[in-house]
Amino acid sequence: MTEVFDIAVIGAGVMGATAALFLARGGMRVALIDRGGICQEASGVNAGTLTLHMTRAALIPHAMRGREMWLDAPNWLGMDVGARSAPGLSVAFTADERDMLEKRAAARREAGAPITLITAAQAAEIELGVNPTILAAAYCALDGHVTAYLTGRAYRQALTVAGVTLFEGEAAAGIARESGAWAVRVGAGCVRATRIVLAGGVWLEEMLSWLGLTVPIRCLINQLVVTERLGPVMRSVLGIANGLLSLKQFENGTVLIGGGWQGRGDVVRGGVEAIPDNLIGNVRLARHTVPALGKARIARIWLGLESETADAMPAIGPLPGVPDAFVVGCVHSGYTSGPFMGRLLADIVLGVAESPHAFNPARLLAAAGSSLQDSVA
Amino acid sequence: MTAKTDVVVLGAGPAGVGAAIAARRYGLSVIVMDEATEAGGQVYRAPAPGLPRDTAETRPGETLRATLAASGALCRLGEIVWSITPLADGAGFRVDSLGEAGPRMVEATRLILATGAQERVVPFPGWTLPGIIGLAGATILLKSQGMAPGTATLVAGTGPLLAAVAAGILKVGGHVAAVVDIASRADWLATLPALASRPALFGRGLGWHAKIRAAGVPLLFGHVIEKAEANGAKLEITLAPVDRTGRLQDGARRRMTVDSVAVGHGLVPASDAARLLRAASDYDQARGHWQPRTDAGFRASLPGLYVAGDGAGIAGADAAFLQGQIAGLSAAADHGCAVPAEEIAALRRSASRVGTVGTAMARLSVPRRGQIAAIAPETIVCRCEDVTRAEIDRAIGEGARDINQLKSWTRCGMGPCQGRVCGDIVGALVAAGTGRARAEVGVFTARTPLRPLPVEALTGVYEYADIRLPPAAPL
Ligand SMILES: Cc1cc2nc3c(=O)[nH]c(=O)nc-3n(C[C@H](O)[C@H](O)[C@H](O)COP(=O)(O)OP(=O)(O)OC[C@H]3O[C@@H](n4cnc5c(N)ncnc54)[C@H](O)[C@@H]3O)c2cc1C
Numbered sequence: 001m002t003e004v005f006d007i008a009v010i011g012a013g014v015m016g017a018t019a020a021l022f023l024a025r026g027g028m029r030v031a032l033i034d035r036g037g038i039c040q041e042a043s044g045v046n047a048g049t050l051t052l053h054m055t056r057a058a059l060i061p062h063a064m065r066g067r068e069m070w071l072d073a074p075n076w077l078g079m080d081v082g083a084r085s086a087p088g089l090s091v092a093f094t095a096d097e098r099d100m101l102e103k104r105a106a107a108r109r110e111a112g113a114p115i116t117l118i119t120a121a122q123a124a125e126i127e128l129g130v131n132p133t134i135l136a137a138a139y140c141a142l143d144g145h146v147t148a149y150l151t152g153r154a155y156r157q158a159l160t161v162a163g164v165t166l167f168e169g170e171a172a173a174g175i176a177r178e179s180g181a182w183a184v185r186v187g188a189g190c191v192r193a194t195r196i197v198l199a200g201g202v203w204l205e206e207m208l209s210w211l212g213l214t215v216p217i218r219c220l221i222n223q224l225v226v227t228e229r230l231g232p233v234m235r236s237v238l239g240i241a242n243g244l245l246s247l248k249q250f251e252n253g254t255v256l257i258g259g260g261w262q263g264r265g266d267v268v269r270g271g272v273e274a275i276p277d278n279l280i281g282n283v284r285l286a287r288h289t290v291p292a293l294g295k296a297r298i299a300r301i302w303l304g305l306e307s308e309t310a311d312a313m314p315a316i317g318p319l320p321g322v323p324d325a326f327v328v329g330c331v332h333s334g335y336t337s338g339p340f341m342g343r344l345l346a347d348i349v350l351g352v353a354e355s356p357h358a359f360n361p362a363r364l365l366a367a368a369g370s371s372l373q374d375s376v377a
Numbered sequence: 378m379t380a381k382t383d384v385v386v387l388g389a390g391p392a393g394v395g396a397a398i399a400a401r402r403y404g405l406s407v408i409v410m411d412e413a414t415e416a417g418g419q420v421y422r423a424p425a426p427g428l429p430r431d432t433a434e435t436r437p438g439e440t441l442r443a444t445l446a447a448s449g450a451l452c453r454l455g456e457i458v459w460s461i462t463p464l465a466d467g468a469g470f471r472v473d474s475l476g477e478a479g480p481r482m483v484e485a486t487r488l489i490l491a492t493g494a495q496e497r498v499v500p501f502p503g504w505t506l507p508g509i510i511g512l513a514g515a516t517i518l519l520k521s522q523g524m525a526p527g528t529a530t531l532v533a534g535t536g537p538l539l540a541a542v543a544a545g546i547l548k549v550g551g552h553v554a555a556v557v558d559i560a561s562r563a564d565w566l567a568t569l570p571a572l573a574s575r576p577a578l579f580g581r582g583l584g585w586h587a588k589i590r591a592a593g594v595p596l597l598f599g600h601v602i603e604k605a606e607a608n609g610a611k612l613e614i615t616l617a618p619v620d621r622t623g624r625l626q627d628g629a630r631r632r633m634t635v636d637s638v639a640v641g642h643g644l645v646p647a648s649d650a651a652r653l654l655r656a657a658s659d660y661d662q663a664r665g666h667w668q669p670r671t672d673a674g675f676r677a678s679l680p681g682l683y684v685a686g687d688g689a690g691i692a693g694a695d696a697a698f699l700q701g702q703i704a705g706l707s708a709a710a711d712h713g714c715a716v717p718a719e720e721i722a723a724l725r726r727s728a729s730r731v732g733t734v735g736t737a738m739a740r741l742s743v744p745r746r747g748q749i750a751a752i753a754p755e756t757i758v759c760r761c762e763d764v765t766r767a768e769i770d771r772a773i774g775e776g777a778r779d780i781n782q783l784k785s786w787t788r789c790g791m792g793p794c795q796g797r798v799c800g801d802i803v804g805a806l807v808a809a810g811t812g813r814a815r816a817e818v819g820v821f822t823a824r825t826p827l828r829p830l831p832v833e834a835l836t837g838v839y840e841y842a843d844i845r846l847p848p849a850a851p852l
């Protein structure tokens with residue numbers, strides 16, 4: 001392997017894969033390395049909710065643009081990944097929840113999300129399936145969902161067409177600086193490139209440590225539950241005020257129940273197992289919200305890993321003090337905004353955009369008290 | 378209040394009963410769980426109420442049930458086990474089940490998996506039509522209901538269940554249109570040494586064959602069902618000769634009209650529970666199936682976990698009973714009981730002796746290369762999600778390299794059976810299409826629930842205030 005790529009992207013989730021795609025379209029020769037297949041981790045197993053009700057207020061403008069990109073996927077990605085627009089409702093069952101709903105809707109509206117408060121009767125008109133005992137709801141027209149498990153298939157095609165060189169099933173084991181270029185160790189050999197992008201999702205902490213950088217990254221173990229196919233029971237994307245439910249029915253009739261209830265697992269072994277009490281809690285909440293779910297049968301429960309920085313804001317941009325090295329990841333509701341954030345990173349590398357201040361990786365290094373190793377820089 | 382026990386045995390077939398009585402002999406507290414309402418498993422399945430229980434066929438099962446009842450093991454029957462999770466610090470396992478009493482759970486220091494086998498069917502055009510059932514499925518009908526699958530049944534596939542089912546249908550007064558075996562006479566002759574080591578089993582097999590011949594049922598070796606087509610309530614079947622690799626030959630086709638077909642191509646271990654726990658497993662080239670990795674005492678790769686019987690690798694009912702006892706004794710020994718080494722050694726010798734036939738039958742049933750190649754493009758492979766071979770091949774062509782990637786790309790294996798039925802065939806197709814080994818292509822990841830779980834039964838009657846919500850997500 002004597003070829004020196006213009007850039008090597010390590011990690012082929014939605015962040016790395018989108019960045020690689022737009023870097024190649026921007027004229028670079030790109031290597032994309034993943035230890036598994038394209039988008040088989042968080043980006044292939046997530047709930048695929050395109051919701052502003054659950055997005056951190058500060059990320060709303062980006063999530064709105066990511067959502068538009070998903071809906072437009074046939075045009076820029078080349079394949080329909082099942083992205084559909086649907087009305088989004090967040091409901092309150094108690095007076096406390098109604099207060100919370102009002103506060104949260106106001107904050108998100110200020111950030112640009114077109115969220116309005118509606119009455120229970122209005123909610124029931126939008127969503128026949130919702131429990132009539134709700135007290136109030138927040139409504140957003142810009143919601144929807146994507147079939148996340150199709151992501152990898154779509155990206156693999158697009159990346160191949162764009163001429164990205166794929167290293168699948170190849171774990172990167174370290175990075176070194178050799179004669180003015182980066183050498184990424186994979187298996188017995190290495191991939192050489194002028195620049196690198198680290199896009200390792202929850203594994204970013206390890207990747208950054210290859211460069212001597214210490215950035216603590218928290219790992220969430222999110223549980224999802226899917227039912228067998230059912231006749232139509234709902235048409236919207238439903239959540240509750242405190243953010244612990246996401247509920248939708250796909251075109252094939254299956255209903256996906258999520259909301260960030262936690263399971264067990266770890267970064268090394270992956271998402272391992274559901275905690276039965278959390279499973280029952282999540283399903284009870286779903287059934288309470290859409291009573292018709294009582295008739296469903298659960299087909300499968302799985303878990304995926306999501307990353308979070310200390311201040312819960314993403315890391316997107318150049319790594320300070322390290323030449324030609326970039327990072328993209330730790331985006332909350334990162335699937336929704338993924339295509340936008342990945343393209344943003346590509347634009348930053350290509351020199352046509354700047355890293356937004358709130359996403360600058362330097363702040364995380366400063367917070368963690370990390371110093372740069374001279375050997376690397 | 379959490380129920381606790383030394384041992385949970387999952388599965389009340391011969392392996393599970395063997396395990397329970399052995400562990401009980403050393404005084405361990407044992408709970409046996411099975412979704413069936415009576416113990417017995419597949420071979421010794423109890424007849425439905427009202428059917429005779431004192432026949433030559435039912436007696437061994439009655440003996441097995443009596444043995445279990447006398448052992449002092451607690452039985453939780455009629456409950457599906459849907460979740461198994463390791464307790465903190467390797468302290469054992471939490472087993473969640475669902476039955477008429479609603480959801481229940483128990484914590485066990487040790488867990489013995491005796492979950493048996495599941496049937497493999499190599500798909501052909503029309504195999505999902507009504508009236509076509511599995512060979513093993515047909516044994517259930519015959520045993521529990523004393524019923525033939527139809528008025529005229531074609532029996533096809535491979536292995537000992539062919540003759541067993543044909544003879545069983547004749548016995549209940551049904552009509553067998555033909556017995557169609559992909560194996561040649563020469564393939565069967567090769568199993569003779571193994572069969573000869575078990576005169577009783579061999580004798581039973583000869584008895585089935587005598588019955589089939591006496592009824593004048595045509596026996597076709599080296600043949601397969603090329604396709605099945607619906608014609609009103611009838612099925613039009615086309616039979617074709619194959620070569621040794623299972624590839625279709627040009628020779629004359631035969632056509633047959635029946636109203637039911639029982640077809641099957643051997644068994645594979647029901648290993649979802651072991652895979653759920655991420656116990657190490659290996660692809661057994663000779664028997665053509667994945668199986669949990671076990672040591673000589675049937676300990677799996679996780680401390681406190683044991684796997685025995687067909688779930689640990691196909692070896693048949695007699696071997697299952699002995700393997701179960703070995704696993705039960707291993708559990709007792711690991712628990713600190715003084716189990717004489719000779720007791721285990723003697724069982725081990727018997728188990729490997731009686732296991733040779735089951736193993737030979739498993740080998741006979743390994744899907745042949747040409748048989749997999751012959752699956753037509755338009756044939757449905759995943760019957761839950763209607764995924765055809767052509768769709769699978771297209772995804773492989775686009776770059777799907779392993780079975781779980783193929784699953785995301787096509788929905789193959791995502792339906793209610795969670796890939797139990799198609800997994801083995803899909804593995805063979807991905808291996809063939811990518812040129813990779815079965816071990817590299819992998820197995821479908823197993824997930825909770827082990828069986829589809831009715832929401833109503835799981836969630837019960839509750840108020841909103843009863844739901845323990847985690848802290849709110851940050852804004
Ligand atoms: C269960 C679940 C549900 C979710 N639901 C939603 C939702 O409804 N809406 C929403 O907007 N967001 C959701 N998210 C969040 C979203 O999925 C993630 O934010 C997003 O997918 C992260 O993308 P990523 O590319 O950063 O990481 P990943 O997709 O995890 O990609 C990281 C990649 O790096 C690779 N890698 C790691 N180490 C190495 C190495 N050493 N060498 C090579 N490759 C390596 C991995 O194999 C992986 O492919 C959910 C997350 C989970 C887990």
Ligand SMILES: Cc1cc2nc3c(=O)[nH]c(=O)nc-3n(C[C@H](O)[C@H](O)[C@H](O)COP(=O)(O)OP(=O)(O)OC[C@H]3O[C@@H](n4cnc5c(N)ncnc54)[C@H](O)[C@@H]3O)c2cc1C
Nearest residue numbers: 388390391392411412418419458492493513686687693694
């Ligand atoms: C459908 C079928 C029919 C068969 N018929 C014959 C036959 O007629 N003659 C013959 O010689 N061999 C037959 N076999 C082969 C037979 O499986 C074995 O040789 C023998 O029964 C193995 O014994 P075992 O104890 O390992 O498993 P089994 O006897 O299969 O017992 C396993 C038990 O585990 C239970 N179980 C598994 N998972 C769960 C769960 N999640 N929750 C609750 N319970 C669970 C099952 O209900 C079952 O009762 C058949 C196999 C199958 C699959």
